[in-house]
Amino acid sequence: MTRLLEVEGLAKHYPVKRGLILQKQVGAVRAVDGVSFHLDRGETLALVGESGCGKSTTARLVLRLIEPSAGRVRFQGQDVTQARGAALRALRRQMQIVFQDPYASLNPRLTVGDAIAEPMAVHGLGDAASRRARVQELLRLVGLQPFHAERYPHEFSGGQRQRIGIARALSVEPELVVCDEPVSALDVSIQAQVVNLMKDLQARLGLSYLFIAHDLAVVKHMADRIAVMYLGAVMEVGGKHALFAKPLHPYTRALLAAIPHPDPARRGRVTPLGGDVPSPMAVPPGCRFHTRCPFAQERCKAEVPALRPVGAEGQQVACHFAEALPDPGLDYTGGLTEAAAKRLALYDAARRRAA
Numbered sequence: 001m002t003r004l005l006e007v008e009g010l011a012k013h014y015p016v017k018r019g020l021i022l023q024k025q026v027g028a029v030r031a032v033d034g035v036s037f038h039l040d041r042g043e044t045l046a047l048v049g050e051s052g053c054g055k056s057t058t059a060r061l062v063l064r065l066i067e068p069s070a071g072r073v074r075f076q077g078q079d080v081t082q083a084r085g086a087a088l089r090a091l092r093r094q095m096q097i098v099f100q101d102p103y104a105s106l107n108p109r110l111t112v113g114d115a116i117a118e119p120m121a122v123h124g125l126g127d128a129a130s131r132r133a134r135v136q137e138l139l140r141l142v143g144l145q146p147f148h149a150e151r152y153p154h155e156f157s158g159g160q161r162q163r164i165g166i167a168r169a170l171s172v173e174p175e176l177v178v179c180d181e182p183v184s185a186l187d188v189s190i191q192a193q194v195v196n197l198m199k200d201l202q203a204r205l206g207l208s209y210l211f212i213a214h215d216l217a218v219v220k221h222m223a224d225r226i227a228v229m230y231l232g233a234v235m236e237v238g239g240k241h242a243l244f245a246k247p248l249h250p251y252t253r254a255l256l257a258a259i260p261h262p263d264p265a266r267r268g269r270v271t272p273l274g275g276d277v278p279s280p281m282a283v284p285p286g287c288r289f290h291t292r293c294p295f296a297q298e299r300c301k302a303e304v305p306a307l308r309p310v311g312a313e314g315q316q317v318a319c320h321f322a323e324a325l326p327d328p329g330l331d332y333t334g335g336l337t338e339a340a341a342k343r344l345a346l347y348d349a350a351r352r353r354a355a
Contacts, residue, residue, distance in 0.1 A: 001040035001041060001042070001043065002040060002041040003038055003039075003040055003041075004039050004040060004041045004043075004075070004076060004175060004176060004208050005038060005039040005062070005073070005074070005075055005176060005208070005210070006038045006072075006073070006074040007035060007036055007037050007038070007058075007062065007071070007072075007073050007074075008036050008071055008072045008073075008074075009034050009035075009036055009070060009071040009072065010032055010034070010035045010036070010058065010061055010062075010068055010070070010071035010072070010073065011030070011032055011033050011034055011035070011068060011069045011070040011071050012031045012032040012054075012057055012061055012066065012068055012069050013028040013029065013030050013031070013033075013069045014028060014029040014031060015027075015028050016028060016029060016281060027281050027282075028281065029280045029281050030232050030280045030281070030283055031054050031057045031232055031280055032054040032057050032058050032061060032068075032232045033054075033231075033232040033233050033283065034070075034071070034232075034233060035054070035058055035071070035229070035232070035233060035234055036234065036307065037227050037234060037237060039176070039208055039210060040208070041175070041206070041208055042202070042206055042207075042208055043208055043209075043224045043225065044202070044208070044209040044211050044222055044223050044224050044225075045209070045210055045211065045223065045224070045225050045226070045227060046211045046212075046213055046219045046222065046223035046225070046226045046227070046240075047059070047210070047211070047212050047213075047227050047229055048213060048214060048216065048219055048226060048227070048228055048229070048255070049214070049228055049229035049230055049255075050214070050230070050255075050277060051214065052277065052280075053229040053230055053231060053232065054229055054231075054232040054233075055212045055214075055229055056100075056180050056181070056212055058229070059097070059178045059180050059210060059212050061073070062080070062095070062178065062210065063092070063095050063097060063178060064080055064081070064083075064088065064092070065097075068081055075091055075094065075095060075176070076094070076175070078091060080095075089123070093123050093172045093173075093174065094174050094175045094176060095174055095175070095176045095177075095178065096119075096169035096170070096172065096174040096176070096177050096178070097169065097177070097178040097179075097180060098162070098165050098166055098169050098177060098178070098179045098180065098182045099165060099180055099182075100180050100181040100182065100184060100185060101185055102158050102159075102161035102162040102164075102165055102185060102186070103153075103158065103161065103185075105161075105165050106153040106161060106164060106165065107153075108152065108153055108154060110152075110153075111149065111150055111151065111152055112139075112148055112149050112150075112151055112152070112153065112156075112164050113132070113135045113149030113150060115153070115164065115168055116135045116138055116139075116149070116164065116167050116168045116171050117131045117132070117134070117135050117171070118168075119168060119171050119172045120134065120171050120172060123172050125172060132149075134171065135149050135167075135171075136149065138167040138170060138171055139167060141167065141170070141201070142163040142164070142166050142167045142170075142197060142201075143163055143193075143197060144160065144163055144164070144167075157190075158185060158186050158187070158190065159186055159187070159190035159193060159194060162182060162183070162186060162194050163194070163197065165182075166182075166194075166197065166198065166201070170201070170205070174207070175207070175208060176207075176208045176209075176210065177207055177208070177209055177210075178209075178210045178212070179198070179209055179210065179211045179212060179213075180212045181212050181213055181214070182194065182198070183195055183213075183215075183218060184213070184214070184215065191218065195218060195221060195222060198222070199221075199222065209222070211223060216255070216256070219240075220240060220244060223240050224239065224240060225237065225238065225239050225240065226238060226239075226240055226243050228243075228249065228251065228252045228255065230251050230277075230288065230289055231277060231278060231280060231283060231288045231289070232280060232283070232288075233288060233318070234307060234318065235249045235251050235252065235289065235317070235318050235319075236248055236249040236251075236252045236315065236316065236317045236318070236319075237307070237315065237316045237317075238313060238314065238315035238316065239313060239314060239315070242311075242313035242314070242315055243315065244256065246311075246313075248310055248311070248315055248317040248319065248322045248325070249289075249317045249318065249319050249322065250289065250293045250294065250295055250319065250325065251289050251293075253325075275291055275292045277292075278291060284301075285301065285302065286299075286300050286301045286302045286303055286304055287300040287301075287303075287304065287305050287318070287319070287320070295321060295325055297320075297321070299320050300320060300321075303320070305318045305319055305320050306318065310322050310323060
């Protein structure tokens with residue numbers, strides 16, 4: 001497959017200063033700390049992890065919505081981190097974002113038609129008549145009606161607003177769409193509709209998605225590959241089926257095994273992780289997960305594990321002892337809650353009806 005996006009050693013450190021007048025830097029919040037991954041054309045890569053692990057910051061760094069402290073982002077071979085002026089604007093036309101909150105991402109003073117047409121005007125695409133026609137086409141594409149262009153955002157539900165946000169992102173015909181938890185603020189039944197819409201648009205338009213999420217049921221339905229983040233770094237990367245069937249990193253195992261299971265025989269068999277997530281101002285030395293890892297050894301406290309290929313499934317894991325971890329005896333592929341299983345069934349049923 002053709003490589004679309006390459007991220008190498010991406011970092012974002014926010015300085016922490018002290019003093020009222022002569023402020024002195026006393027530390028740094030390492031929100032993202034050396035993240036590397038790639039995305040192929042037409043693929044969906046999901047970034048998952050606990051709240052505060054750096055998923056959304058990584059997404060904004062990829063788009064240069066915030067400036068990186070270090071690292072490099074290449075889009076179709078072009079260095080996004082070094083682009084300026086017209087070159088950066090041209091790149092941004094190819095990379096768009098769908099935000100998490102459908103209520104805050106739309107300007108309440110603009111009609112829906114103006115909101116969708118605004119990116120086209122910014123990039124100088126077409127004239128007023130062609131932009132109006134494109135708005136109507138996009139509204140139909142996302143399941144709304146052309147007359148909705150004259151209405152304002154407050155007249156729509158959350159799911160409809162997210163459809164409008166998707167239409168706005170598609171208005172400039174991007175190659176890559178960054179989805180920053182696009183369904184987490186929606187009702188479960190509406191989540192299924194929006195997720196299926198996104199998959200249908202991907203198949204129809206050849207889109208590539210960088211999908212940020214914490215709901216593993218949605219990730220299992222949407223993603224081709226998954227990157228697991230913890231405390232600003234990638235712990236494991238792998239294909240969806242391989243990662244759910246045989247997670248290699250202790251943190252990935254904990255994420256999947258901690259999901260409640262309806263089978264009483266499975267309850268109580270998983271020991272939860274001890275301790276709390278360390279502060280990003282004081283990242284532990286060595287493996288940043290060793291303070292909570294039940295398999296940690298002395299090497300883990302002193303040496304940072306590299307993200308390396310393990311096994312025959314193309315998985316990569318940042319763990320010194322991934323090959324030696326004991327078999328947990330759990331079927332992660334079935335370890336979803338009843339609500340999550342119902343959601344997956346709802347997704348599949350909706351897709352069958354659409355087909």
